[in-house]
Amino acid sequence: MQISNVKELNKIKKECLATQKEHPKKVLVCCGTGCIANGALKIVDSVRDGLAKRKLKDVSVEILKETGCHGFCELGPLVIIEPQETFYTKVKPKHVDDILDKSFLKNEVIEPLLFTNPIDGSKITKYNDISFFKHQQRIALRNLGKIAPHEIREYIGVDGYQALAKVLFKMSPDEIVDEISNSGLRGRGGGGFSTGRKWKICKNIKADKHYVICNGDEGDPGAFMDRSIMEGDPHGVLEGMMIAAYAIGAKEGYIYVREEYPLAVRHLEKAILDCERSGLLGENILGSDFSFTIKIARGAGAFVCGESSALMKSVAGEVGEPRAKYIRSVVKGLYDQPTVLNNVETLVNVPTIIRNGADWYKSIGTPKSTGTKVFSLVGKVRNTGLIEVPMGITLREIIYDIGGGILDDRPFKAVQTGGPSGGCIPEAMLDLPVDFDSLTEVGSMMGSGGLIVMDDKTCMVDVAKYFLAFLVEESCGKCTPCREGLYQLHKLLEKICAGKGEMSDIEKMERLSENVIIGSLCGLGKSGPNPLMSTLKYFKDEYIAHIKDKKCPAGVCPELITYKILDNCTGCMACIPACGYDAITGKKKEIHVIAQDKCTKCGACYAVCNFEAILVS
């Protein structure tokens, strides 16, 4: 397949649309990493075999689509029947015959496989009627779950590379930069810097070479926005990079992606290869004078390599250590040349902005944070997964409308945004609009889009300790405040969680945090104390309970809690074998006893007791 001019591109698009019209009936199987882990590839095989058995082998390519991630990973493998939009969850190979015979061929609905509304137990048939999807607005995720990401034709069929054609023949580099600036697009990797301004600074610097790098080094625990985009819409990322490259005058680009994302690497490699073969990458793209190549740089998974200067060192083959950025990387970046580094989500937004215009993009979101943001909503909410919402939506809407509220109807305690460098936001601020500036104002940050919801069973001191431990592990170790300071902050938190804290430790932590923030070299250290500072700000009473009363109010810190069996114990003996340390004794129909000297506070007995007879205090 050769695409050497716009005419050929449009011809392929027409062919794709014609095929779609001819075969409106489809079976979409989600093949994102989450669903694959749940067995989606077996479903794909079964559907393929099933279609062959039903004499549909010749058209199985048109019917069966292995799509990218829908975001509702916990319910995978997901299967969608088009055009009815019937949404099946937790599909197993044994269900496939039924799905094909009843749902695909006869438009019937298989009720047991439908999504169950966790609030009222009702069954919901259509994808877009589920509250998890209903309240979303998908721009960055526009193609995820809709097209087969490894097929370039599929992308072309959904207006793929039309934005590239538009910029190459109808826009000057200055006009592109202005359009992106006008759209108000801000860096989705966390910094929130104006993308248009970044491009403009880089473009105006005279140099031998300019580079475009896509930052796919997503490292926040529980975050998978960029991974899903790279897996589910690799061509969207490539097109965004091509537009950026044309705007700033770059001939070479890199995608930095971690080796732990094998599927993303595979899909990107395939997409690059398809582009090179068809002429969408290489010399004189679409017959213009624009030439561009993209290489994949694989990272070894160090969190700090998501930081711009460390990432560029890693791409160049050096140790991924940040450098001081008194001279910015847009001026002196990769190989000391001006470099635009954009996050995956930022780049995938670019083609739609070019196609639909800055005004359209600006109409979504808030005046200062335009457009949408992808979040990975995880933790103690009913619906977890990948979501995309307009900026300015409140945390309450995300957690209660999309997330379906707190698991088991427990009280909400806090939501952690911005990954390890972000902060915890308490209930009083649930109506806070989610945008770059509001989150920063309350001591957290947008970050790359992690949202971890916590209920009353979460200990905030323990949460701070967890994130500090992560950062101690992931600090590159170059500068002293980050390497030694975060280590000591973590030690102090360990001390408090073990019931050995003193009131003076709080002041000590506050002072040290301030010095780590001022003194550290890069963003990792400068924002490292955030989880501690924000929990200390909003949940100070929990710290005091740990220190003064030697109690963990949430019942989490092992040194500060005890497990006791209450009088309502029925003597069912379920907890006795559950205890791995032989700490529980008792006879049938008699109240059991936990030997405190043997109890390790693992919580295994609590988990098996059906009579709420075990008290954690």
Add this chain to the structure above:
Amino acid sequence: MIHITINGKVVQAQEGEMLLTVIRREQIDIPTLCHHEAVEPSGACRLCMVEITKPEWDGWCDYVTSCLYPAADGLIVNTHAPKVNELRSSILDLYLARHPKSPEIRQLAAEYGVLKTQFEEIVDGNNCILCGICTRICDTMGFHAISMVGRGHGKEVAPPLNMAPEACVGCLSCAKNCPTNYIEYNMSNGRLTIWEKDFEMIACKECGKTTVTKEFAEYLSKNRDIPYDYFEKCDECHRKELATTMGRISNWDREARS
């Protein structure tokens, strides 16, 4: 030439020159642990941080590492602002917790009023402060025999795969420039051992004292145009030879004049 203000005094500087150079030229004492004039600054120890501002910043100020911050016209620098002093003692406190046995760290910390750390001491630690002077010097020399390995609190200086480094020529630049004298080496019986690599040293033809390793002499003769046989004589014997030559020349002079 540009003008910057350091601690209230207007001084001249070159555009783009690093602040630390200007500060030290003005004989103002600020501590550093990772700075070495022979190598590129890295900004690792953070002790040279200073407070900077400009009249147009409306009272806002920033804290930057002076070793990496280029001087700019009109910049107002305070090398000992209260916040800077606090930051320095906090960093030295952290160093003291990590390296309680290092005499160099103890002395510097004491100068900033930190006699005992308020943090948890690491008792079984070593005296490597991870300043990176050794690795940067090795890189600058062109050997790349040692580098920083690992990350975070477990970071260390080591040769590749922790094996005797092939690229090491035994020049001793790392050990001789280590601010805490941490890098060990052994020189005896005409041999040198460093980074677990064993070298044969050249013996002085005159007195038998060792000069440099054969590998280092080969490197210098090949890359720096110093004749190999120069290293076959020790510094002292070179000096003796020079004195003898000078004496002879004086004698010829006298004889010629008389």
